[in-house]
Ligand code: SF4
């Protein structure tokens with residue numbers, strides 16, 4: 001089965017290990033990874049409201065995928081939501097569909113609405129049995145899940161019925177999962193854009209709660225969540241460094257469970273201006 | 287798919303389908319909004335008319351949409367309001383990057399990092415294509 005990975009800008013720029021691990025995990029599950037050839041913004045949440053033509057950016061990537069005969073797997077919340085929203089315009093008889101195609105036509109492209117876009121959570125959730133069969137290591141960690149809002153809500157766009165899909169995947173990895181009240185709350189990453197203090201405060205309350213409820217590892221599945229919860233930990237816990245807690249991405253954890261031990265899957269990203277806060281993202285390896 | 291929850295996809299600069307019209311003022315969106323709890327205004331404050339601005343202060347968690355018993359098109363309402371309100375200064379550079387380069391984050395040197403990791407190189411969309419896709423709006427006054 002063919003699949004193209006759409007990393008999104010944040011993962012592309014800062015979380016190569018998340019993309020790489022996703023690739024390895026998907027290959028293990030029997031997917032053939034296809035390259036789309038070009039990277040274009042998903043039409044990020046910044047753009048709707050600035051220009052209504054944001055939909056054309058989203059559709060551009062969808063059209064590239066359709067041409068390559070592949071579906072798309074996403075690693076971030078915002079991209080997932082935007083792709084699904086634009087796909088929904090291709091389900092009914094919406095005028096915007098023709099407008100999009102008249103613009104794409106100027107670049108010799110057309111989109112028919114056939115590309116299925118699923119976040120990595122949905123792919124792994126749908127293949128839980130296969131995932132379970134590939135587990136080679138039991139990871140000794142008490143994990144807290146940080147659900148990516150825009151992958152799950154609103155249901156009318158995302159089509160995800162089980163709000164705990166992310167948790168279900170970790171269950172088949174036989175992980176010890178903790179409960180904490182903020183599990184389904186937004187991490188606050190998007191707030192960084194208009195009120196940094198609020199974003200930091202929200203991230204801090206989430207991480208503190210994870211720790212207070214017994215977690216020693218936090219799992220995220222979105223570049224923006226990872227950016228706030230992991231890369232900004234030095235800022236979040238400036239005064240109390242002892243409160244820091246390792247954060248890692250879903251696919252890195254799955255890859256490690258599958259037996260991958262590649263350094264590049266857990267490498268700190270040295271190109272980042274923001275210092276990495278938690279050392280090895282698979283901090284549970286001690 | 288609940289069609290009421292799709293924002294008005296009909297072009298461009300028109301008001302959303304049912305924003306506000308069917309609100310019964312139950313207040314559940316207010317309770318669910320993280321941004322309000324954080325002391326900022328959000329689109330929910332515009333909906334319940336306690337503020338004139340806030341459409342850009344949103345973490346897009348879509349809790350409000352999830353809890354609304356009336357399927358009020360909060361997304362569509364947000365887009366309509368955003369068109370009328372200024373973009374926060376903190377977002378302008380990212381918006382500029384997207385509209386000019388097709389990516390909100392500066393990616394210089396990215397392919398060396400990707401190569402070292404065994405990832406295939408990325409080619410960013412060409413600027414003229416971004417311009418075409420955005421209807422000639424590249425590098426806007428934002
Ligand atoms: S989507 Fe925005 S307005 Fe709605 S609850 Fe979340 S932060 Fe508040």
Ligand code: SF4
Pocket residue numbers: 308309310311312313314315316333350353354355356357358
């Ligand atoms: S939840 Fe819906 S019906 Fe209730 S106040 Fe908010 S917009 Fe109105």
